[in-house]
Amino acid sequence: MELFEALRTTRAMRRLDPDRPVSDEDLWTIIEAASKAPSGGNRQVARWLVVTDTEKKARIGALYGEAWNSVRSVYADAQGEGPPSSILTSADYLAAHMGEAPAIVIPCSRAGDPASIYPGCQNLFLAARALGLGTALTTVHRLKEAEVKEVLGIPEDVQTWAMIPVGYPLGRWGEAERRPVDETTYWNAFGEKRARPT
Numbered sequence: 001m002e003l004f005e006a007l008r009t010t011r012a013m014r015r016l017d018p019d020r021p022v023s024d025e026d027l028w029t030i031i032e033a034a035s036k037a038p039s040g041g042n043r044q045v046a047r048w049l050v051v052t053d054t055e056k057k058a059r060i061g062a063l064y065g066e067a068w069n070s071v072r073s074v075y076a077d078a079q080g081e082g083p084p085s086s087i088l089t090s091a092d093y094l095a096a097h098m099g100e101a102p103a104i105v106i107p108c109s110r111a112g113d114p115a116s117i118y119p120g121c122q123n124l125f126l127a128a129r130a131l132g133l134g135t136a137l138t139t140v141h142r143l144k145e146a147e148v149k150e151v152l153g154i155p156e157d158v159q160t161w162a163m164i165p166v167g168y169p170l171g172r173w174g175e176a177e178r179r180p181v182d183e184t185t186y187w188n189a190f191g192e193k194r195a196r197p198t
Contacts, residue, residue: 011176013134014090016167018100033127037119045111051104061099067143068095101165134169
């Protein structure tokens with residue numbers, strides 16, 4: 001897959017096919033891609049916990065659902081009146097089905113620098129996209145982090161930075177709506193814009 005197409009079309013895929021397994025080979029491939037990302041001082045602090053055990057996925061999925069339900073109203077209130085947005089309904093779907101994802105990847109580290117973790121997550125997403133796999137990054141589980149750690153045997157001094165479901169998407173790939181970069185980009189001082197050449 002061409003790089004810029006992957007960058008344009010890799011978006012959160014929260015609806016994944018629970019009946020279509022992801023091969024260990026593909027999981028190794030996306031984790032290896034994650035490991036190639038930059039990390040501070042090349043210390044390579046990231047550890048990638050891949051959860052495929054059905055019972056453990058169900059348990060952490062239930063914890064994820066509880067965490068989402070405790071903050072859902074914040075997102076619903078921010079949306080305002082009217083029916084739930086497609087993003088809110090897909091987040092609700094993920095909360096109800098997280099434990100059914102074929103795999104859940106949890107990036108962890110003992111060091112407290114997310115700058116050494118999240119570049120690897122993006123590499124993982126792009127590699128998954130190249131293989132036709134959907135992913136979504138969420139941190140809501142951290143509201144129940146102690147319980148998630150207990151299920152997965154994660155030591156107390158290790159942080160879990162995200163919960164990433166991996167599977168074949170039930171939706172379709174495409175570009176997500178984004179604001180034009182000439183509206184969101186400043187030059188040399190905050191708020192100073194520059195016309196983008198045509």
